[in-house]
Amino acid sequence: MRLPGRIAAAIDVLSDVETRKRPVSEALKAWGLNNRFAGAGDRAAIGNLVYDALRRRASYAFAMGSHEPRALVLAAVLRHWGETPETLAAMFAEDTHAPAPLTPLEQAGAHAEVEAAPDIVQADFPEWLASSLKRAFGSDLAAEGQAMAGRPSLDLRINALKATPEKVAKSLARFSPQPTRYALLGLTMPAGPGDARTPNVTTDEGYQKGWFEVQDQGSQMVSALAGAQPGDQVLDLCAGAGGKTLALASAMGNKGQIFAYDSDRNRLAPIYDRLKRNGVHNAQVRAPEPGALDDLVGKIDRVVVDAPCTGTGTWRRRPDTKWKLTPELLAQRQSDQAAILEEAARYLKPGGTLVYITCSILPEENDDQVAVLLSAHPELKSVDIAAAWRSAFITDIPPGLMTPGGGVLLTPHRTGTDGFYCHMLRKA
Structure with missing residues (x-):
């Protein structure tokens, strides 16, 4: 044609x-x-x-x-x-x-x-979200929106249990992958113009052998910020298909224990094959049954909550959802998030850390949710996200990434990634 x-x-x-x-x-x-x-x-x-x-x-x-x-x-x-x-x-x-x-x-x-x-039109954002997005981005609204309207790169996370970035780069040399800007175990292939095709890396032997996973750099970064250490007891409360479970297992060197849970069996189904392909031995999948997590209450070092959200941070990849989002759906997601955060707090042991993650750029799903949780739980305190950043990436956090409420917000304009929010809270 x-x-x-x-x-x-x-x-x-x-x-x-x-x-x-x-x-x-x-x-x-x-x-x-x-x-x-x-x-x-x-x-x-x-x-x-x-x-x-x-x-x-x-x-x-x-x-x-x-x-x-x-x-x-x-x-x-x-x-x-x-x-x-x-x-x-x-x-x-x-x-x-x-x-x-x-x-x-x-x-x-x-x-x-x-x-x-209007700025909201230049930014290619839905007009009904103007006040929320202006609150998030201020005078950078148009620039943030224009970056969100671009094509996403193809990012890979190297599985440290099986490979190195150099080994994967050699295997995929025909696609000219480059190191990611922030993620220490990431490779990226920028999107091409016009009719350019996205490389099909899943047919490569390295993927079949579990050397790497397709994962946006932003998702890799918030997984790294979680700070999971070898020997930790970790609960991935909204594990889905297991992308962050795999990243956590790699960071932990297969030592300690990850409990991977999701309330939806269909979302959880792919995790079994992915764990096997990646050589993960320290993850235990908990199916959504009554009482499935009761034995973990008050015992977990890190509870990772990759909460259900509007997905506004992934609008580069799924632009049709940008124009389908409604106030009713946003309100439902906020209700879901509040309930999940309350549930997550139950599993923390004293000194444990709750890692709240969304792929949303909306304050209502990010800082606002954390503020409500903190007001109801005086035993929880925000972790210094700048210190967590230095520990994860061996560099100071770039200006402009910290949110007013003490979290970090990644965006295509700021970090060249999908939109991700992360906030960490420690139990006294």
């Missing part, structure tokens, strides 16, 4: 997403099944167009004067893929699979200025 046909396909996919209210991944899969002639390169390019259109939906709509899928896809091509109205007109005229010719309004949208738009 040539670019005009890919543009037409992306418009169809985005229309399907908007009409049927289903995830982009499902719509792209359905399109691929119905158009088996399309190669892997075509499918990747179409996916890039759809995701790029959604990442900047607000500013594209402002520039183009329309929220329609056609306007958004054309904006991505004209404003960020390097094409011009003239080059598109020539290509459209020669391709029978091309969309209809560009209108004068669409041609003007290629160069329309968005500086006159």
Whole structure:
């Protein structure tokens, strides 16, 4: 397929997403099944167009004067893929699979200025979150949003139980991986422009042997901040598929004990194969049964809570969820977080540390939740996050990362990572 046909396909996919209210991944899969002639390169390019259109939906709509899928896809091509109205007109005229010719309004949208738009539109954030995000970022709102609207890198965490960064870099040399900026055991491959494809590293022998895991650098960093030590008793209370359990086991050198638990069996299911592939021997999976964790009350050195949240920090990877988030869903997540934090506090032994993590950039899910917990539990005190940072990364914490409430907030603009929040509290 040539670019005009890919543009037409992306418009169809985005229309399907908007009409049927289903995830982009499902719509792209359905399109691929119905158009088996399309190669892997075509499918990747179409996916890039759809995701790029959604990442900047607000500013594209402002520039183009329309929220329609056609306007958004054309904006991505004209404003960020390097094409011009003239080059598109020539290509459209020669391709029978091309969309209809560009209108004068669409041609003007290629160069329309968005500086006159409200900051929240320039930032490509939902307007109803303006006050929350201004509270989080202040005058950096537009810059934070524009970074969040970019494409994410592909990051890997080296499994220290089996490999070294040098060993993995050699295995993946064809993809030119580079060391991550902060994570000491990370490698990264920046996203390419236009129709560039993401490297498929999971077919590499190193992945099959458990040398590395695909994990955003931000997730690696908050796992490192947890400070798990060999010999610790650690409870991963919201383990999910086990990404942070694996990172904790690697940091602990397979010594001590990790109890991996999640209230959802389906989320927990992949952890068994991942533990085996990574050579983890100090993790015990606790299935969600009544009383499954009763024997751990008051006995745990570190309780890691990777809490269910709105996922606003992952909007680069899942931009469709940016526009589906509602006040009701945010309120539900806040309720879930408060309940989980109360539960987590029960398992701490005296001197134990609670590590609260979200992949959210919203203060309501971060500092606010910690403030409520601290007010109800005077025996808990915030840990000096700057000291924890120095211990984890052997360097001082960069300016601007600490939140007013004493946590740390990572973002694409600040750290080149997904959005992650971490706050640590110690029991007296």
